[in-house]
Amino acid sequence: xxxxxxxxxxxxxxxxxxxxxxxxxxxxxxxxxxxxxxxxxxxxxxxxxxxxxxxxxxxxxxxxxxxxxxxxxxxxxxxxxxxxxxxxxxxxxxxxxxxxxxxxxxxxxxxxxxxxxxxxxxxxxxxxxxxxxxxxxxxxxxxxxxxxxxxxxxxxxxxxxxxxxxxxxxxxxxxxxxxxxxxxxxxxxxxxxxxxxxxxxxxxxxxxxxxxxxxxxxxxxxxxxxxxxxxxxxxxxxxxxxxxxxxxxxxxxxxxxxxxxxxxxxxxxxxxxxxxxxxxxxxxxxxxxxxxxxxxxxxxxxxxxxxxxxxxxxxxxxxxxxxxxxxxxxxxxxxxxxxxxxxxxxxxxxxxxxxxxxxxxxxxxxxxxxxxxxxxxxxxxxxxxxxxxxxxxxxxxxxxxxxxxxxxxxxxxxxxxxxxxxxxxxxxxxxxxxxxxxxxxxxxxxxxxxxxxxxxxxxxxxxxxxxxxxxxxxxxxxxxxxxxxxxxxxxxxxxxxxxxxxxxxxxxxxxxxxxxxxxxxxxxxxxxxxxxxxxxxxxxxxxxxxxxxxxxxxxxxxxxxxxxxxxxxxxxxxxxxxxxxxxxxxxxxxxxxxxxxxxxxxxxxxxxxxxxxxxxxxxxxxxxxxxxxxxxxxxxxxxxxxxxxxxxxx
Numbered sequence: 001x002x003x004x005x006x007x008x009x010x011x012x013x014x015x016x017x018x019x020x021x022x023x024x025x026x027x028x029x030x031x032x033x034x035x036x037x038x039x040x041x042x043x044x045x046x047x048x049x050x051x052x053x054x055x056x057x058x059x060x061x062x063x064x065x066x067x068x069x070x071x072x073x074x075x076x077x078x079x080x081x082x083x084x085x086x087x088x089x090x091x092x093x094x095x096x097x098x099x100x101x102x103x104x105x106x107x108x109x110x111x112x113x114x115x116x117x118x119x120x121x122x123x124x125x126x127x128x129x130x131x132x133x134x135x136x137x138x139x140x141x142x143x144x145x146x147x148x149x150x151x152x153x154x155x156x157x158x159x160x161x162x163x164x165x166x167x168x169x170x171x172x173x174x175x176x177x178x179x180x181x182x183x184x185x186x187x188x189x190x191x192x193x194x195x196x197x198x199x200x201x202x203x204x205x206x207x208x209x210x211x212x213x214x215x216x217x218x219x220x221x222x223x224x225x226x227x228x229x230x231x232x233x234x235x236x237x238x239x240x241x242x243x244x245x246x247x248x249x250x251x252x253x254x255x256x257x258x259x260x261x262x263x264x265x266x267x268x269x270x271x272x273x274x275x276x277x278x279x280x281x282x283x284x285x286x287x288x289x290x291x292x293x294x295x296x297x298x299x300x301x302x303x304x305x306x307x308x309x310x311x312x313x314x315x316x317x318x319x320x321x322x323x324x325x326x327x328x329x330x331x332x333x334x335x336x337x338x339x340x341x342x343x344x345x346x347x348x349x350x351x352x353x354x355x356x357x358x359x360x361x362x363x364x365x366x367x368x369x370x371x372x373x374x375x376x377x378x379x380x381x382x383x384x385x386x387x388x389x390x391x392x393x394x395x396x397x398x399x400x401x402x403x404x405x406x407x408x409x410x411x412x413x414x415x416x417x418x419x420x421x422x423x424x425x426x427x428x429x430x431x432x433x434x435x436x437x438x439x440x441x442x443x444x445x446x447x448x449x450x451x452x453x454x455x456x457x458x459x460x461x462x463x464x465x466x467x468x469x470x471x472x473x474x475x476x477x478x479x480x481x482x483x484x485x486x487x488x489x490x491x492x493x494x495x496x497x498x499x500x501x502x503x504x505x506x507x508x509x510x511x512x513x514x515x516x517x518x519x520x521x522x523x524x525x526x527x528x529x530x531x532x533x534x535x536x537x538x539x540x541x542x543x544x545x546x547x548x549x550x551x552x553x554x555x556x557x558x559x560x561x562x563x564x565x566x567x568x569x570x571x572x573x574x575x576x577x578x579x580x581x582x583x584x585x586x587x588x589x590x591x592x593x594x595x596x597x598x599x600x601x602x603x604x605x606x607x608x609x610x611x612x613x614x615x616x617x618x619x620x621x622x623x624x625x626x627x628x629x630x631x632x633x634x635x636x637x638x639x640x641x642x643x644x645x646x647x648x649x650x
Contacts, residue, residue: 278319
């Protein structure tokens with residue numbers, strides 16, 4: 001076992017850096033509970049110097065978020081407090097670094113005169129449209145107080161408790177955003193009831209949150225984050241996390257059973273979206289929360305509501321944490337706004353310097369004590385480390401494709417992030433609008449060429465994918481329809497029906513355009529590997545005609561895109577803004593013009609090459625696919641919903 005410091009970790013993570021691996025207990029990641037606890041301690045200690053004298057706010061360096069630096073300071077307190085709460089609660093109150101005493105001091109100072117213009121006072125909580133962002137943080141404060149009640153809340157004077165309650169209660173009296181935010185007052189009310197301060201107001205907040213949750217449940221363990229098709233990591237780190245913890249602490253048995261079974265179903269498919277090394281899918285918003293993505297995995301392990309073995313759960317939890325910390329997520333020991341290092345395109349306007357500390361949710365695993373099977377069982381490989389597989393997630397309109405190299409891709413035919421009634425006329429969000437996402441590539445900037453996209457050009461205007469709807473999923477396929485969005489009213493009746501078939505590392509992408517004039521220029525793009533310098537990248541292009549296509553190679557990753565039939569022109573387009581995986585990216589592209597039949601291309605993303613490509617033939621509105629292993633598919637796109645039939649290829 002290595003005993004030298006881990007050079008991939010910053011010196012500020014001193015305790016973690018010096019811990020040796022344990023490959024006997026943890027053959028997959030080498031990390032144990034001690035590593036997770038050390039990471040939590042080190043991150044808390046590295047953030048500590050940025051606290052105000054009374055420790056009510058952590059004013060981390062950097063440009064403030066939309067809500068301003070006072071709200072950002074509250075975020076710093078609340079989100080790091082959650083890490084401390086998981087850590088100390090899992091240690092039965094042991095707190096050698098004195099974390100809780102500081103957070104106790106901060107709670108008292110922050111709630112003494114809320115809204116005052118001084119260095120310690122917390123901002124007032126108001127409705128989402130007025131002064132909304134501070135409404136998020138009471139949930140972390142309340143959950144931290146719930147977990148550490150014996151060592152923090154119960155040591156406060158009655159007056160101190162009253163002031164803290166008064167500040168927390170404002171989250172019950174103002175309007176949240178119409179999504180997971182309704183679970184924040186639920187969590188606050190749940191804590192107040194546990195502290196003997198429940199009443200009709202807290203009961204109403206809990207019931208309101210649970211009622212809305214029912215309306216957002218879409219089946220198979222999946223929720224949408226508010227009305228519409230809002231599917232991303234919030235399904236796990238919010239929609240499951242808060243209600244399940246509430247039910248575990250004080251919900252009736254029937255609620256615990258229902259929510260627990262949903263979590264179990266969710267983890268059965270969600271776990272397949274992680275890379276073999278624990279990296280999460282790069283899709284959706286708030287990706288700067290990083291290893292918060294494993295919070296539902298940890299939650300299932302702690303509550304027992306999981307189909308995963310303890311060894312697999314641990315490999316996901318520790319693998320995800322290690323993945324980010326060894327790739328520069330903690331700059332100088334402080335979490336940066338980004339993915340690995342700082343990355344502006346990963347962020348939303350509400351992301352402030354302390355926002356990344358919602359990664360704290362991933363430390364929920366520490367609630368499992370040292371003798372818990374999560375930590376005592378031998379690590380086992382994560383699902384993506386197995387043989388090639390495709391897994392449909394019907395409620396989300398996703399098809400998960402994994403290969404033996406551990407790489408995971410998710411084909412997106414259902415998560416459009418538009419609310420009902422929204423015409424989709426706004427600029428498409430790169431983190432939702434693309435046809436596919438992976439654990440090793442990120443979307444290109446909205447100002448660069450879009451990867452994994454289809455665009456039409458009409459009268460000098462280029463379309464983007466917006467407001468799409470699922471058309472179905474199968475064992476190895478997914479389909480959707482979208483309205484091409486132009487700047488201005490162009491082709492108002494146009495629709496594009498899209499389908500993907502996946503097997504091994506290959507994808508067959510089929511697109512059928514409706515109410516689009518024949519001869520309309522169309523461009524299709526593939527996966528966009530990224531590097532930090534163009535010298536690390538190489539390309540091969542067959543520019544025109546039968547077999548036109550492009551290959552982009554970077555260290556450890558190959559992207560291919562090939563046209564089926566003639567009439568294609570291929571090239572590689574640079575994306576100088578890069579992605580979260582590198583400062584500079586390249587996008588393979590195919591161009592042609594629409595005709596009477598579907599547009600069909602082959603795409604692949606792989607670690608060392610995808611292997612033999614399938615044979616594809618197009619006959620009118622039918623597409624026939626013969627895979628290299630002898631399997632086959634017939635696809636008929638003549639109707640409004642593609643018809644897919646699997647067969648043995650001849």
